Amino acid sequence: MKAEIRVALVGNPNTGKSTLFNALTGLNQKIGNFPGVTVDKKTGFCPLPDGRRAEIIDLPGTYSLYPKSKDESIVFSVLAEKGSDLSPDLVVVILDATNLKRNLLLYTQVADLKIPIIIALNMMDMATKAGIDIDVNLLAKRLGVPVVPISARKEQGIDDLKKLIAYANQVPLQTDSIYVNALAPALIDDITEEIGASSPYFALQLAHQHEHLKFLTPEQSDRIEELEKKHSFHSQKAQAAETIARYNYINDVLYDTVQTPQTAHEESLSNRIDHILTHKIFGFIIFMMVLLFMFQSIFAWSAYPMSLIENSFVWAEGALRDILPPGPLADLLIDGVVAGLSGVLVFIPQIAILFAFISILEDTGYMSRVTFMMDKIMRKVGLNGKSVVPLIGGFACAVPSIMSTRTIENWKDRMITIMVTPLVACSARLPVYTLLIALVVPNKNIWWIFNLQGLALTGMYVLSLVSAVLVAFVMKFVLKARERGYFIMELPVYRMPRWRNVGLSMFERSKTFVLQAGKVIIAVSVILWVLSSYGPGKRFEQIEKRYSQPQFTQSMTPDSLKRVISTEKLENSYAGVLGHVIEPVIKPLGFDWKIGIALITSFAAREVFVGTMATIYSVEGDADRIDSVQDKMRKARNPNTGQPAFTLAVAFSLMMFYAFAMQCASTVAVVYRETKNWRWPAAQFAYMTVLAYTMAFLAYHLLK
Amino acid sequence: MTLEQLEVGETGIVKEFTDLEMSVKLMEMGCLPGEAIKVSRVAPLGDPIAIHVSGYQLSLRRFEASTIVLQ
Numbered sequence: 090m091k092a093e094i095r096v097a098l099v100g101n102p103n104t105g106k107s108t109l110f111n112a113l114t115g116l117n118q119k120i121g122n123f124p125g126v127t128v129d130k131k132t133g134f135c136p137l138p139d140g141r142r143a144e145i146i147d148l149p150g151t152y153s154l155y156p157k158s159k160d161e162s163i164v165f166s167v168l169a170e171k172g173s174d175l176s177p178d179l180v181v182v183i184l185d186a187t188n189l190k191r192n193l194l195l196y197t198q199v200a201d202l203k204i205p206i207i208i209a210l211n212m213m214d215m216a217t218k219a220g221i222d223i224d225v226n227l228l229a230k231r232l233g234v235p236v237v238p239i240s241a242r243k244e245q246g247i248d249d250l251k252k253l254i255a256y257a258n259q260v261p262l263q264t265d266s267i268y269v270n271a272l273a274p275a276l277i278d279d280i281t282e283e284i285g286a287s288s289p290y291f292a293l294q295l296a297h298q299h300e301h302l303k304f305l306t307p308e309q310s311d312r313i314e315e316l317e318k319k320h321s322f323h324s325q326k327a328q329a330a331e332t333i334a335r336y337n338y339i340n341d342v343l344y345d346t347v348q349t350p351q352t353a354h355e356e357s358l359s360n361r362i363d364h365i366l367t368h369k370i371f372g373f374i375i376f377m378m379v380l381l382f383m384f385q386s387i388f389a390w391s392a393y394p395m396s397l398i399e400n401s402f403v404w405a406e407g408a409l410r411d412i413l414p415p416g417p418l419a420d421l422l423i424d425g426v427v428a429g430l431s432g433v434l435v436f437i438p439q440i441a442i443l444f445a446f447i448s449i450l451e452d453t454g455y456m457s458r459v460t461f462m463m464d465k466i467m468r469k470v471g472l473n474g475k476s477v478v479p480l481i482g483g484f485a486c487a488v489p490s491i492m493s494t495r496t497i498e499n500w501k502d503r504m505i506t507i508m509v510t511p512l513v514a515c516s517a518r519l520p521v522y523t524l525l526i527a528l529v530v531p532n533k534n535i536w537w538i539f540n541l542q543g544l545a546l547t548g549m550y551v552l553s554l555v556s557a558v559l560v561a562f563v564m565k566f567v568l569k570a571r572e573r574g575y576f577i578m579e580l581p582v583y584r585m586p587r588w589r590n591v592g593l594s595m596f597e598r599s600k601t602f603v604l605q606a607g608k609v610i611i612a613v614s615v616i617l618w619v620l621s622s623y624g625p626g627k628r629f630e631q632i633e634k635r636y637s638q639p640q641f642t643q644s645m646t647p648d649s650l651k652r653v654i655s656t657e658k659l660e661n662s663y664a665g666v667l668g669h670v671i672e673p674v675i676k677p678l679g680f681d682w683k684i685g686i687a688l689i690t691s692f693a694a695r696e697v698f699v700g701t702m703a704t705i706y707s708v709e710g711d712a713d714r715i716d717s718v719q720d721k722m723r724k725a726r727n728p729n730t731g732q733p734a735f736t737l738a739v740a741f742s743l744m745m746f747y748a749f750a751m752q753c754a755s756t757v758a759v760v761y762r763e764t765k766n767w768r769w770p771a772a773q774f775a776y777m778t779v780l781a782y783t784m785a786f787l788a789y790h791l792l793k
Numbered sequence: 794m795t796l797e798q799l800e801v802g803e804t805g806i807v808k809e810f811t812d813l814e815m816s817v818k819l820m821e822m823g824c825l826p827g828e829a830i831k832v833s834r835v836a837p838l839g840d841p842i843a844i845h846v847s848g849y850q851l852s853l854r855r856f857e858a859s860t861i862v863l864q
Contacts, residue, residue, distance in 0.1 A: 153821040188849050191823045325813050332820040349848070359850075360833070369837040461852050465838040577818055577857060580843055580850040 093141040095176070096254055097167060099199055100183035101192050102150030103454070103581040105211045107131075108241040109183055110147040111593055113251070118593075120601050122765065123167070128160040129495065137255040138248070146175060152191070154198045154294060155328055157575055158498050162301055165294060168202055170304040171287075179257050181250070183209045186216035186223060186238070187582075189347055193339045194332070196232075197266040201290035205261050206234050207253050213238040214245075220350040228346045233264035242587055267334040269293055272327050276320040283316070284309050293331075297324050359454075359582040367458050376459060380481045383446045387485035388516065391438035398438070402431035420622060421615070429614030432694060433607040436755065440489040440602055441595040443482050447493050448594040450478070452586040456496065457578060464576060470558050471565025473502035480506070480557060483513030484550070487756045488606070491763055492598060501570045507763060508773055509561045511756050514553035514748065517695040521747045522549055524699055528719055529740040553748060560776075602759070609758035613693045621664040621690055628661040659704050664689050678746065678782070679739040679789040681727050688746070693754040695747055742789035749781035796830060796844070797859040804831040805863035812860040823847035824861060 100106040110118070114133025121130045131147040148164045156162035167175050180199055184192040200206055208229075216223060229236040235253050239246030269289040270277055277292045284305075286292035299305055299313040316322075365371055406423050413419035450456040460474030467474050475497045482490035490510050497503040514522075526545045534540050623629070635641070636654050645653070659665055660683075668685035675685055683705050691697040699718060706721035725734040751757065751774045760770040799805055807828050810816030823846050824830065831845040841854045 155817070155821070157818060188847075190847050191849065194821060325817050328817045329813065329820060332817065333825065336820075336823075336825055363834065363843075367834060367837065367843075372837050457852070461836050461841060461843065462838070464854070465836065465840045575815075575818055575857070576841055576852070576854045577822055578852050579822075580852050582850075 093143070094137075094178050094254070094257075095144045095146065096135075096179045096181055097146045097148055097175075097177035098181050098183060099148050099164065099168075099195065100150060101152050101185065101195060101579075103579060104150070104183050104185040104192065105241040106150055106183050107147065108587055108590060109181075109209065109211065109239070109247075110145060111590060112241055112244050112247050113143075113145050116593075116596075118597070120597050123163045128163060135251065135254075138252050139255045141255065143254055146177065151195065153195055153332075155297065157577075159301070159500055159571060160498065162298065165298055166302055166304070168199065168204060169291065169294065169302065173304070177204065178259070179254065180204050180206045181209050181254070182206060183211050183241075186210050186212050187219055187221060189223070190336075190339055190343060193342070194335055197335050197338065198290070200232070200234070200261075200263040201266055201269060201288060202294070203261040203263075203288040203291070205258050206263055207250070207257060208232070208234055208236040209241075209246075209250055210236055210238045211241050214240045214243065222348040224346045228342070231264070231342050231346060233262050266338045267331070269331075272331055272334075273320065273322055276316055276322050279316045279320070280313060283312060293327075296322060297328065357582075362583050363458070363580075366455065367462055372458075372462055376462065379450075379455075380477070383443075383478075384481055384484055386446070387439055387442050387482065390442055391485075394438040395435055398435050399431060402427060402434075421618070424622065425615040425618035426611060428618070429611035430607075432614055432755070433603055433610050436486065436488050436602065437599045439486045440492070440599050443485070443489040443493060444594050444598040445591050447478060447496065448591045449586040451496065452584065452590060454581040454583045457580050460578065461580065470562045471502070471505050471568075472561050473497050473499055473506065476502065476506040476561075479510050480513055480554070483510045483515060483557075486515050486517070487511045487513070487753065488602070488759050489598070491756065491759050492602065494763065499574055501568055501574070504568060504764070504769070505561050505564045507760055507769070508564060508776075509557040511751055511753065511760075511773070511777065512553055512557040512560060512749065514550045515695075515753075517753065518549075518747055520696050521698045522546055522744060524702070524719065524722075525735075525740040525744050528722055528735055529737045549744060549748060556749070556780075560780075606755060606758035606762055609761070610693070610755050613754035617664075617690060617693050619663070620667065621659060621662050621686075623663060624658070624661045625663065625666060629658055632657050632661065655704055656706075659686065659701075677789070678785040679736075679742045679793070681734060683725075683734070684739075684743065688752075692752055695752045698747070736793075738789045738792035741792055742785040745784040745788045746781045749777055749784050751777040794863050795859045796832075796861040796863060797842075797855050799830075799832045799863070801832050801835055804829055806830075807861055808864040809862045810860055811862060815857060815860045819853075819857075819861065822851055823849075824851075830861070830863075 113135040118133030123130045151161045280292040463474035479490040668682040672682040687701040727734045843852045
């Protein structure tokens, strides 16, 4: 659907920009990526009172057109690139009425680009409450642009804004703010003449930012560099002079349009909340409780919907099996595609719950306080205060946690967080750990209270967190920073969360995951299905033939016959063959080829290990009953040595392998989506495999 | 004297900056020469700090605060 007018939303962070975006577009929105960066590109459609439709683009929140990070640089490039499919016809600058001075800096910069502009003056209700008196008409007259007071949370003034968008001027009418040419007269003239610029400020911005503007040709960029040298242009000095000039202009504008009462800010409610939430002792206790609650909820609340999703897929598989004529096509559809789909959708509850929490933490302003409190510790190991949430979320599932790293603005901090989050012991490792621990660790207490099995499990969890921190520490030195790390960060006033934003965030994140990571997961699931249900040559036919002979059909029940056949088929499938192939490699870890099969089939998801063990050891009855799997595994003998296959050393070696190896196709897919470069998931896969092999090797040889 | 040396509750007026790159970012956030800055709190581990400047609360690391020279 083509829109008749394209509108870009620009504003500082924490001004209610996303709330306004949601109020304008509702569910008519989609999240994508801006080219080259990992900020969400949110676009949506909004019906206008004159019957047309406006396409709304939500640009990342920024305090200035001069970017602090690569992600912020997208704001200027979208506004500047003429004729692209993003370039706006109109800009709506959203300003926080309670803090007009700082908000107007960005406005004056955007206004000087000479794009038609409208001001949405948000949080007017809060400004009035705080005793701030704004003469809206005079302000509009001074700036020469329409100003509409709104309250995005209460959805007040939205219709007025839509009217203004519909009947907006197509030519820029804003008054000039500062005399831009004075900042670099000769350079601005030369760039305007040689490269072309729609306004003097546009030319000046080209001088500042040409290095990372994709719409400039390399020749143009080089030419700008030459011109800068010729006129001895110093970017930072010019920026400093510009900012001072702009604030002088803003002070002039605000002098008789805004009256602010001189109240002591200590009395504000927000400040009193901060006293408790960032308190030396209570601050940490409360934060730990919030994390614990979040972690528990992801586990507990997602359990029911997850089993509901899984059960309905089991039902659907059964139903399809009845309808479809049996054959390879039905198998592919049911065991490959439908099973893969189930593996994708089963993540939705965890993603939705984690993002509900993150949305609430961000909306209320608490997330900034978390960063404020944790910055010192986390910085030491190369992480960011905001890394705490993904790391703790990793205990439930790495997939939503990695998606949540977008809240970390600093590129290096975000990459390190993404790289180490999969090390944290996620819930899919739990069935593997419980199976193996119950197998080799005696169920008895030491020192009266500590259960040995419980201690072993706790040990695995602690190990995961310690290894994540250690790897982050190493990566701090390996990874080169792309931008200087600033911490200068606003601590926004505490606000109630907006439930509509929370709901939309849950919905949009789940949708994005299914549509984007889902493809890879289904593909991997189909490949693994092929590997484990087909074998080279005529092996499968021979198995079928052999077991159809009377000596088997008469002496065994149909059920146990079926089980023996599937065990033998798995052993002779491509996965089984691969198990034999990798045996020499995994032998130093104490694994035989049967464990090799499990390593291969659980490549896409760790929890498959238990099911594969059940098939390999032909578990009777309900394969989901963990004690019957255990019993078989306990009796299993290593075909090469004749010793029990699962000794203490082998079990711990396996646990180390599962703790460190990247055996999760969903995580690989989501890391690719979040980094937009295959090198990151590849590097992650490589380092985790090396780590897994080393740790398993050590565990096996130390315990043997 | 720099902003970093102020105690919680104390106020100072910005005079100049010792780091040009940092000053550009600080000024954009409203820490301009002549502006009053009050230290409102210190993070539980002693770093970063939170300041009150031009009508809102801003947090910055001690190192960053040390580049702001006060009158």
